[in-house]
Amino acid sequence: MPDHAWYLRCGADDVGDSAVLVGDRGRVHLAAELLDDAVVLNEDRGLTTATGFFDGARITVSAFGMGAPIATVVLHELAQLGVRRFVRLGTAMTVGDTALGDIVVAHGAVRGESTSTTYLPIEYPAIADAGLTRTLESAASAHGASLRTGIFATFDGFYTEMFETGSGTTGVAERYRDLARTGVIATDMETSALFVAGRALGVQVASMCLASVAGATNDTLDPAVRREAETQLLRIGLAGLAAAAHTAAAAAQTSAPAAATDEREFV
Structure with missing residues (x-):
């Protein structure tokens, strides 16, 4: 997994595990007003990207402009950095x-x-x-x-x-x-x-x-x-992504002890 995105010019530590994909980069700045502690990560090529918190969940918002080719570039790079869920x-x-x-x-x-x-x-x-x-x-x-x-x-x-x-x-x-x-x-x-x-x-x-x-x-x-x-x-x-992130985190915590028990049973 790359530790730095080629076009978005940010690293795995800069992004959340959830992301919003928007066309208009102005929406990134609008979203940043709704996020807590938002930090703009990139403006290069108009692929404006920011990360902040919404309802306690760390979320990245990234712009792609228009069209499928660049939208998938942004999704692909964020996925490689560890983002697990996306909402256009x-x-x-x-x-x-x-x-x-x-x-x-x-x-x-x-x-x-x-x-x-x-x-x-x-x-x-x-x-x-x-x-x-x-x-x-x-x-x-x-x-x-x-x-x-x-x-x-x-x-x-x-x-x-x-x-x-x-x-x-x-x-x-x-x-x-x-x-x-x-x-x-x-x-x-x-x-x-x-x-x-x-x-x-x-x-x-x-x-x-x-x-x-x-x-x-x-x-x-x-x-x-x-x-x-x-x-x-x-x-x-943002509310939907935050809810999904919290649900995933709770599920991971619930399943972790069972996984550990199963592992011991096979030792």
């Missing part, structure tokens, strides 16, 4: 009945991007970690969020596959209709790759986003409403 907290486009302002949680994702195939073949499903996802959903309910759960669709081409430019030549509107018919609730550019990379690397990954753009119309949230909603999203994600 970002924005997504609505599909079907999903409304602007909803908090959308992915149980799985359509693999419409290419990065995940460098980790596992296309036949492998992109599925969230079930336990971590349930913990996030509980945190969202406790915060009174308008919650939608289901399948995301992840793509590489924003203007060619996700955003209707009005040219009528990209087929985006038809794609959204088809996705809605199959029960997809949102689109983004990272979730499926993070799920697959996480499985390949042996870490837990969940994805929870704010529905900030309407896929069919390109309508957006009011900037002030969006900022408040993003702050709520971060609070929910």
Whole structure:
């Protein structure tokens, strides 16, 4: 295991065992305001990273910009440093009945991007970690969020596959209709790759986003409403990660004596 991350420029001692992955580096600074004793570790290449404490759990927050290739670089490096659970907290486009302002949680994702195939073949499903996802959903309910759960669709081409430019030549509107018919609730550019990379690397990954753009119309949230909603999203994600970390720590303490006893029995 490397003791220093190539791009994130931090070491294993600098990170927690839980991490939030965000696109916009401004969200790292926003998250740092919610953390206790937050320390900014890196700003190089816009991959802003900070570590602090939330409800007693040590959590790292790291930005990747946009798209699956860099999102998986950040996840990969943090996993190599010892981070065991990850939550993507970002924005997504609505599909079907999903409304602007909803908090959308992915149980799985359509693999419409290419990065995940460098980790596992296309036949492998992109599925969230079930336990971590349930913990996030509980945190969202406790915060009174308008919650939608289901399948995301992840793509590489924003203007060619996700955003209707009005040219009528990209087929985006038809794609959204088809996705809605199959029960997809949102689109983004990272979730499926993070799920697959996480499985390949042996870490837990969940994805929870704010529905900030309407896929069919390109309508957006009011900037002030969006900022408040993003702050709520971060609070929910941090609370969920902290709860998961405490549960894992308690389970480890409970199982340790049994493991020691078993070991003595075989001496």
